[in-house]
Amino acid sequence: MISSKQWIPWVKQAQAGDQAAFTELVRHFQAEGYRAAWLWAGNGAEDVLQEAFLTCWQKLPQLRQARAFRSWFYQILRRTALAQLDKERREIPQDEMDPFLSPPAEPPSGRDSDRLQAALALLPVAQRDACTLYYYAGFSIKEIAAMTQVPQATVKSRLFHARKKLRALLLSDNPPD
Incomplete structure (x- = not known):
């Protein structure tokens, strides 16, 4: 970089x-x-x-x-x-929409990436945004708060709940595909 x-x-x-x-x-x-x-x-x-x-x-x-x-x-x-x-x-x-099926055409790499994409797709938009900006783009909580126009505590809460949901989804017996 x-x-x-x-x-x-x-x-x-x-x-x-x-x-x-x-x-x-x-x-x-x-x-x-x-x-x-x-x-x-x-x-x-x-x-x-x-x-x-x-x-x-x-x-x-x-x-x-x-x-x-x-x-x-x-x-x-x-x-x-x-x-x-x-x-x-x-x-x-x-009637044709299935919110749980949206596999990427060309995933970045591997099955784990597919599972993560599917799990992220199940998160509420605000939590998915927080995860994407924090973990993939590398923005700080303060920067994300400014970008999304919410308090820093809200960003922290979104990240906490997103991690909790992702952990449950990825460790479950029926992982998202």
């Missing part, structure tokens, strides 16, 4: 209209952004990631502090993924 000292200049250059600098930002954040998008959106991760980067490029001049790019990008990625999921829910007829 490249330190923020390396990508902050890319943000400043991209804000000035430098497309090559923005391409470097995309290359840097693409893999970790895909992992987070996959946890939120499953099969639609690539589309979500692409749309989030497009939104970032369009709104980049509005970003006040270059060092805030990473959390700003994750806010956009999260909103894009949730909007995509909401759109998909409205498009699927209710």
